[in-house]
Amino acid sequence: QEALANCKSILKEDRSCYEAFVFVGKAAFHLGEHQQAEAAYSRATGLDGKNVLGWQGLAEVHAETGAWDKAAQDYAALVQLCGAPDADAGVRAKVPGFLRRAA
Numbered sequence: 437q438e439a440l441a442n443c444k445s446i447l448k449e450d451r452s453c454y455e456a457f458v459f460v461g462k463a464a465f466h467l468g469e470h471q472q473a474e475a476a477y478s479r480a481t482g483l484d485g486k487n488v489l490g491w492q493g494l495a496e497v498h499a500e501t502g503a504w505d506k507a508a509q510d511y512a513a514l515v516q517l518c519g520a521p522d523a524d525a526g527v528r529a530k531v532p533g534f535l536r537r538a539a
Contacts, residue, residue: 437463437467437525439459439463440460440463440464440467443456443457443459443463444460447460449478449522450510452483454480454483454484454487454490454507457476457477457479457483457490458476458477458489458490460472460473460474460476460488460491461476461477461480461497461528462493463492464476465496465497465500470497470500470501473493473497474494474497474498476493477490477491477493477497478490478494480493480504481494482504485513486502486520488514488517488518488530491510491513491514491517492510492514494510495507495510495511495514497539498510500535507537507538508538511534511535511537511538512538514530514531514534515531515534515535518530518531518534519531526530
């Protein structure tokens with residue numbers, strides 16, 4: 437709860453803070469507030485669609501809530517990001533896990 441409140445406080449000052457939206461998503465997810473988590477992660481991916489954290493969060497929320505079609509789309513976006521020429525080796529190493537989850 438405290439982490440969620442702190443992140444929301446940051447967002448009052450800066451509505452374009454990618455990391456704050458990711459942290460709101462993570463905190464809300466762990467509190468079982470899946471709609472709020474989905475909204476925060478969606479906003480994060482809208483701010484920076486090339487950063488995997490927002491997509492990972494969306495995939496996690498969609499898988500947890502049984503929205504398998506959305507989860508598959510999220511994992512597809514992750515796989516595409518991981519295969520991009522400018523993706524770092526750590527991100528690319530996650531591709532097999534994303535493929536297993538999406539299957």
